[in-house]
Amino acid sequence: EVQLVESGGGLVQPGRSLRLSCSASGFTYGFTFEDFAMYWVRQRPGKGLEWVSGISRNSGKIVYADSVKGRFTISRDNANKSLYLHMTSLMTEDTGLYFCSKETLGYSETSGIGHWGQGTLVTVSS
């Protein structure tokens, strides 16, 4: 069973930066981390799901939500089965639980998000 484990969350002041990491393991059926598109999805306290950013298998396609464009950078290290989110110029409205997530099917960007981590909490406050 695929496991996604996020880390790097915490309390940070407005305007500061934070880097989230996600470690992936448990791939089966001949698939590996590099075969899947990956995503960051966040959930503000008591609110719904918000797609933050996505990255294709070889990092050739990267897209951000308008709310984070120019401030957040997604990246991946396929050799180390890791996904990252570098967040700068943080604002109070960036507070929330950040989920690392993975495309359902390998070699696809059209099969939904099939695996989710438990999330790492980011709190932006002075």
Add this chain to the structure above:
Amino acid sequence: EIVMTQSPAILSLSPGERATLSCRASHSVRGNLAWYQQKPGQPPRLLIFGASNRATGLPARFSASGSGTEFTLTIASLQSEDFAIYYCQQYHEWPGTFGQGTKVDFK
């Protein structure tokens, strides 16, 4: 970006009743739509992808249909474990936007 709108916001039902949840896209997403279930303190769980394809292990009481801009998730006979929040998501184009959710709670 494509805006996803779910209705109703809250659906109050009793166990055994049928639940019908709707999701509308501001532009056609063809069949590129997923449904998720989220319970308190848990990450979302994929239920449906490709508008109507059940995820592995999903009970048969869950079904979904639709294409283009109108989609429906149906739970044929609600079980106690089905009371949760349900989200639709389009992945026709990135950003893969979510609807605001429908909460299915006890009447």
